[in-house]
Amino acid sequence: MGTMAxxxxEKWEAVTxxxxxxxxxxxxxxxxxxxxCRPSCKAKTPVGKNVLFFDTVEAALAAGFRPCKRCRPDMPAFDPEQDLVRSAQAILRQVYTKPVDLNIIARQLNTSPSHFTRLFKRSTGITPRQYIMNSRVKKACSLLRQTNAGILEIACLAGFQSASNFHRCFKEQTGLTPQEYRKGGDGEP
Ligand SMILES: [Zn+2]
Structure with missing residues (x-):
């Protein structure tokens, strides 16, 4: 990826x-x-004049530095928080068309609902609830355009529990009613 601009x-800010x-x-x-270290390492912030920046792990190793045991910069996949969020997204993609109980999902992920929600939001910018809602609206969009199913049936297939909830969420995300979207409005979820 490189350090771009x-x-x-900026790097020093990220480190501190x-x-x-x-x-x-x-x-x-x-x-x-x-x-x-990685910028996010929780190790004590070093004194500025002792710090060198590298674009890659290879460059740091070549310069004679050893990877930190705490943040493991040499192991790109080592990120338990990211792993948890990715697992959560995978589960949510499976279940979003049904009523979702976040307590059960948090338990599946071996974490608490509040911790799970916080990590999810930090990593994706939205809450698990919003993620579910976005997935439902996207599903409804493709059903509206690709099938002749009735609006109520589509609401149900996409996981909405009521027509009014469907209309409200759909309009919030696309700026259109489901009927307008089906007729070819160019709202995007
Ligand atoms: Zn470190």
Whole structure:
């Protein structure tokens, strides 16, 4: 991915804030310890003058630094939070057309509903509930355009529990009623 237009200042900001959004974009190494980290590493923030930035793990290793045991910059897949969110999305994609109990899903993921919701929101920008709603509206959109099924039937197939809830959510996301969307309005979910 490279560092694109990241300035040293921006990188330093990311390091001091342990900003996860920068993980993978660059790595920082600490001259005094000989160790390099991901920007999000929770290790103590180093003194600025001791820090070197690298675009890749390979470059940091080549410069003689060792990967941090805590944030494991050498293991791109090591990210338990991301794993949890990805698993959650996979489950939600399976179940969104049915009534969804987030407590059950959190239990399947071995976490609490509040922790699950917080991680999900941080990673995707929306709550699991919104994710479910978005999936339902998308499903309804394709059914409206690709089938002749009645509006009520489509609401039901897409997982909405009532026609009024369907209309409200649909309009919120597309700016159109289901009928208008079917006639070819160009709203996008
Ligand atoms: Zn680290």
């Amino acid at each position: 990241l300035t040293e200042r 804030r342990c900003n996860k959004a920068y993980d993978g974009l660059f790595f920082y190494a600490v001259k005094t310890t000989g160790i390099f």
